[in-house]
Amino acid sequence: LKEEQSKNPDESSESSAAQCPQDLRSVLVTSVLNLEQLDIDLYRGTHHWVPRTQRLFGGQIIGQALVAAAKSVGDNLYAHSLHCYFVRAGDPKVPVLYQVDRTRDGRSFTVRSVKAIQHGQPILICQASFQVLQPSPLQHQFPMPVVPQPEDLLTVEELIQRYLSKPDLTESAKQGLNKLLATEVPIEMKPVSPAHFYRFAPGEPRRLFWARARGYIGEGDMKLHCCVAAYVSDFALLGTVLLPYSKYKARFTASLDHAMWFHSTFRSDEWMLYECDSPWAGSSRGLAQCRLWRRDGVLAASCSQEGVLRVKPVAENSKL
Numbered sequence: 001l002k003e004e005q006s007k008n009p010d011e012s013s014e015s016s017a018a019q020c021p022q023d024l025r026s027v028l029v030t031s032v033l034n035l036e037q038l039d040i041d042l043y044r045g046t047h048h049w050v051p052r053t054q055r056l057f058g059g060q061i062i063g064q065a066l067v068a069a070a071k072s073v074g075d076n077l078y079a080h081s082l083h084c085y086f087v088r089a090g091d092p093k094v095p096v097l098y099q100v101d102r103t104r105d106g107r108s109f110t111v112r113s114v115k116a117i118q119h120g121q122p123i124l125i126c127q128a129s130f131q132v133l134q135p136s137p138l139q140h141q142f143p144m145p146v147v148p149q150p151e152d153l154l155t156v157e158e159l160i161q162r163y164l165s166k167p168d169l170t171e172s173a174k175q176g177l178n179k180l181l182a183t184e185v186p187i188e189m190k191p192v193s194p195a196h197f198y199r200f201a202p203g204e205p206r207r208l209f210w211a212r213a214r215g216y217i218g219e220g221d222m223k224l225h226c227c228v229a230a231y232v233s234d235f236a237l238l239g240t241v242l243l244p245y246s247k248y249k250a251r252f253t254a255s256l257d258h259a260m261w262f263h264s265t266f267r268s269d270e271w272m273l274y275e276c277d278s279p280w281a282g283s284s285r286g287l288a289q290c291r292l293w294r295r296d297g298v299l300a301a302s303c304s305q306e307g308v309l310r311v312k313p314v315a316e317n318s319k320l
């Protein structure tokens, strides 16, 4: 971790603004993670992208909670982990309040507890921990999987365009794909193995994709990159659980909890490899894990999530 990467999110937004025209800056920085301060340790967050389920995207709530927590710690501290429970569905019609409790300021570690509130009730409870930079003789990591580079893969949008040109596509499949194309998701994704990623055939519960924030964020703010990675990390975890089950489709899925550990500095506006797998499913729940790799092979972060998954059989003639 470099000293200059410890600025807090507010400072970074300003320095990025000076470097980059407004329309090139990531909407994650200008809008989604740009919380409004209402009082000491009290913030308000608004929504940018809302999933088809019409419940708030979990990654957005985690990312915003981490922004709120990070605002109450010093510049010399780095986010190293967070643990969250999603206790109620988020309502896209109203903003979310984030109330920060300064649980403990230690010599090395500092803990914050954040409650995300709507309609007077918590929708997420989150604990985040920060640490001062400390050297360690103990250093190891798994090797990064060998996969094609992002330049050799298609984006989700390019893949959808390809599927749209297939002659045997049903009208409802076309409509679904066009809806997906029209959605302004603030991240770019490139699946490593698209047919497997989109469950065209059953396969092992493992998938890899490259992802980065759309637009420019800049180098200067490590805490903000952690918040963006927290946002992105919720995109594809639960879907990984479903990969072996091509005979079923999701009827109700929602993440129950989410934990994340940050290991190294990284840029969330540069391509990172997300390696997701699911070691277990049962009792209408599934466990999914993800490792986030920097392009140079450094393990940047790890996360784990459990979700509720209720499924129904796929209709025989469905093309999607």
Ligand SMILES: CC(C)(COP(=O)(O)OP(=O)(O)OC[C@H]1O[C@@H](n2cnc3c(N)ncnc32)[C@H](O)[C@@H]1OP(=O)(O)O)[C@@H](O)C(=O)NCCC(=O)NCCSC(=O)CCCC(=O)O
Residues within 6 Å of the ligand: 055, 056, 057, 058, 059, 086, 087, 088, 089, 090, 234, 235, 236, 237, 238, 239, 252, 253, 254, 255, 256, 308, 310
């Ligand atoms: C997890 C829950 C739903 C748990 O609350 P609960 O009252 O215990 O809910 P529930 O009883 O499980 O009901 C949920 C739903 O499951 C149905 N259900 C319940 N039992 C059965 C059954 N035996 N068979 C068939 N269906 C059953 C219920 O009728 C509910 O369905 P409904 O909402 O009525 O359509 C709640 O705590 C909650 O909503 N928490 C917030 C979860 C959340 O919003 N997470 C973040 C968003 S998800 C996300 O971001 C991931 C996106 C990416 C991805 O999908 O991969």
